[in-house]
Amino acid sequence: MKFKLLNWGFIFIYLMKLFRGHFxxxxxxxxxxxxxxxxxxxxDTKQLTKRRVELLRVLLxxxxxxxxxKQLFENTDVDAFEICDLKGVPIxxxxxxxxxxxxxxxxxxxxxxxxxxSSGGSTGKPVKVxxxxxxxxxxxxxxxxxxxxxxxxxxxxxxxxxxxPTDTKSAxxxxxxxxxxxxGNIKWINAxxxxxxxxxxxxxxxxxxxxxxxxxxxxxxxxxxxxxxxxNNLAPIKVKSVISSAGTLYQYQRELIINxxxxxxxxxxxxxxxxxxxxxxxxxxxxxxxxxxFIIEVINKNDEGVGDILVTDLxxxxxxxxxxxxxxxxxxxxxxCKCGRKMTCFEFISGRDTDVLICPNGNRVSGNIFPHLFKDxxxxxxxQVVQQAxxxxxxxxxxxxxxxxxxxxxxxxxxxxxxxxxxxxQYVKSIETTPTGKYKPVISNxx
Ligand SMILES: [Zn+2]
Numbered sequence: 001m002k003f004k005l006l007n008w009g010f011i012f013i014y015l016m017k018l019f020r021g022h023f024x025x026x027x028x029x030x031x032x033x034x035x036x037x038x039x040x041x042x043x044d045t046k047q048l049t050k051r052r053v054e055l056l057r058v059l060l061x062x063x064x065x066x067x068x069x070k071q072l073f074e075n076t077d078v079d080a081f082e083i084c085d086l087k088g089v090p091i092x093x094x095x096x097x098x099x100x101x102x103x104x105x106x107x108x109x110x111x112x113x114x115x116x117x118s119s120g121g122s123t124g125k126p127v128k129v130x131x132x133x134x135x136x137x138x139x140x141x142x143x144x145x146x147x148x149x150x151x152x153x154x155x156x157x158x159x160x161x162x163x164x165p166t167d168t169k170s171a172x173x174x175x176x177x178x179x180x181x182x183x184g185n186i187k188w189i190n191a192x193x194x195x196x197x198x199x200x201x202x203x204x205x206x207x208x209x210x211x212x213x214x215x216x217x218x219x220x221x222x223x224x225x226x227x228x229x230x231x232n233n234l235a236p237i238k239v240k241s242v243i244s245s246a247g248t249l250y251q252y253q254r255e256l257i258i259n260x261x262x263x264x265x266x267x268x269x270x271x272x273x274x275x276x277x278x279x280x281x282x283x284x285x286x287x288x289x290x291x292x293x294f295i296i297e298v299i300n301k302n303d304e305g306v307g308d309i310l311v312t313d314l315x316x317x318x319x320x321x322x323x324x325x326x327x328x329x330x331x332x333x334x335x336x337c338k339c340g341r342k343m344t345c346f347e348f349i350s351g352r353d354t355d356v357l358i359c360p361n362g363n364r365v366s367g368n369i370f371p372h373l374f375k376d377x378x379x380x381x382x383x384q385v386v387q388q389a390x391x392x393x394x395x396x397x398x399x400x401x402x403x404x405x406x407x408x409x410x411x412x413x414x415x416x417x418x419x420x421x422x423x424x425x426q427y428v429k430s431i432e433t434t435p436t437g438k439y440k441p442v443i444s445n446x447x
Contacts, residue, residue, distance in 0.1 A: 026137075033141035040292050041145070045342050048291055055314040056295070062317035067103040069320060086295065091310060092324045094127050105130060109318045117272050129273045130319040138315055139275030142290050146279045150241040150266040152214045158186045159206070161217035161225070191221045199228045206237050206261075213239040215261065219249040220382070220433075222257050222265075227381060229260040231400075236260050243268065248350060248441075252375050254284075269349050271326055274313045278346050286333045286345030296344070297323065298332050306331045306348060357444055360391050361418040371441050373412050379403055384431045385413075387444040393417065395425045402427065 040048065063069035072090060097104065105111055114130040131139075152158070181188065189202065202225070206213055215222075222244055229236070242262035244254075249267045257265050269287055270276035277294055278287035289296050293314055301307035309330045313321040333347035357365040374383040374397075382398040395413065403409060406425060413423055433440075 026140075029133075029137040030140045030144065033137055034144050037141055037145050037292060038148070041341050041343065043342065048342065052291065052295065052314060056312075059312075059314055059317060059320060059322070062106055062108075063320040063322060065106045065108045066320060067107075068100045069104075069322075086297065086312060086323055089323050092322060094325065094327065097127060097129070097324070101128060104319050106318050106320070114318050127273060129321065131316070132318040135275070135313075135315055135318070138293060142276050142293065146243070146266065146268055146276065147214065149279065149281050150214060150243055150264075151282075152241070153212075156185065156212045156214055156240065157209055158184065159189060159202075159213055159215045160186055161189045161191045161202075161215065161221055191217060196228065199225060203229065203234060203237065206239055207235075210237050210239045214241050214243065215239055216243040216245065219244045219247040219253060219267070222261065223253040224382065226253070226256040226260040230256060234260075238263050241266060245270075250371050253371075269328075269346065273324070273326075274311055274316070274321055277311060278349075281337060281339045281341065283337055283339050285337060286347050287349065288337065288341055288343040288345050291343045296330075296332070296346075298330055301331075304331065306350070309349075357385075357387050357393075357417060357442065358390065358446055359417045360420045365416050369416055370413075373409065373416075377403055377405060377409060382431050384440065385442045387442070387446050390446050391421050393421055393423045395423060396428045396431060397425060398428060398431060 040051070043051075060073075064073055076088065105114075109132070111130070114132060115136055116128060117131050118128045147158075180186075189198075206215070217225075222242060236259060239262045242257055242265045244257070244265050244267045249265070254265050254267075264282060264284060266280045266282075267287060268276050268279035270278070274294070276290065277296065278289045280287050295312040295314065297310040297312075298305075298307040299310060306329050309326050309328045310323045311321065311326050312323055316322075329350040330346050331348040333345040335345075336342065337345055359365060370383065370385050374380045379399045379401055380397055380403070381400065384396045386394040386396065388394055393413070395409075397403070403425075410423055410425065414421070417423075
């Protein structure tokens with residue numbers, strides 16, 4: 001009798017897993033959007049542009065319902081703005097967004113129905129925006145689409161090596177969330193306190209279940225796990241796929257992750273304010289912009305085409321995000337991806353603008369060079385550069401032993417920042433991350 005009851009229990013749970021998308025209103029809404037996104041990703045540029053023009057018109061009309069844009073657009077014909085040319089709309093800086101928070105709420109929408117989304121912010125001072133349920137469903141659908149790109153199937157194990165307190169707290173509290181994780185085969189593992197022993201356990205588990213595992217984590221945590229496997233001469237796991245998020249994924253990190261953990265790495269780029277903006281397909285080249293939802297501009301470009309990223313969220317009617325300077329640098333690609341999707345790609349995305357050092361000689365040094373310098377020293381597990389003053393740099397290093405070539409590293413850094421900067425190497429136990437768990441290779445306290 002007991003045996004039979006147990007069997008019925010398993011059958012019930014199996015059916016719940018299989019059909020949960022058909023009974024739960026959240027999943028119904030997300031799946032409906034996902035169906036549309038799965039079709040629109042193959043549309044040609046003309047069809048996609050037509051859809052985006054319609055969305056832009058609705059967004060600008062909605063923006064006029066806010067006190068902030070009503071004033072800005074008082075003497076402007078918003079219908080004249082084009083999808084590829086929004087230059088007439090002032091840039092929404094983070095400071096402006098904070099100052100005008102209540103003036104950015106669409107007065108025709110019931111504010112109580114909106115969801116507050118806060119970015120952790122590198123300085124710990126979050127930027128807060130409001131989102132409608134529609135935006136929330138769209139964010140979830142875009143995320144699911146990316147999981148499909150990464151080969152995720154129903155029944156696969158989704159390991160979420162995560163640490164952002166806001167996410168883990170809500171995901172692991174309450175019966176509903178725990179049951180949802182169970183049904184979705186989601187295993188949360190705290191990435192903030194991962195000892196060698198934890199990594200060993202994770203490695204063994206993943207090796208055993210490798211064919212059905214999709215691992216999602218921060219780029220720096222994935223790299224750290226890959227270093228652990230490499231350092232201990234462990235056999236490559238080759239899980240189904242790896243999804244990298246929250247932070248720049250450097251080519252050398254990608255290569256080590258592929259060689260040790262996964263068959264392929266699917267990078268994605270986004271922020272708390274608007275969700276996932278772009279993601280990588282199986283071709284592994286650029287990151288496709290989710291153009292069904294966003295207009296992306298790159299302005300103030302340097303000679304290589306790298307400039308400030310501006311984001312317009314085409315469905316942010318409740319709280320318009322138009323030409324929002326997100327604080328990252330990027331470069332748009334001119335070529336079409338081999339996968340057949342016509343959405344424009346980012347060729348390159350770099351960290352926040354505080355990752356640029358302004359030196360006494362007036363040079364601006366991109367933070368991207370430092371991880372490359374660190375990787376040439378095999379003892380370095382992780383490194384971080386903190387500019388304490390315009391002429392003072394701290395190099396924090398987590399290492400297995402003191403550097404053989406410390407003087408060489410100092411010389412390399414001096415070459416980049418100039419001889420009038422005092423450089424101090426500090427051996428530390430760990431590198432501090434931002435409140436949302438992002439690793440920053442360079443922090444400037446001079447900006
Ligand atoms: Zn592609």
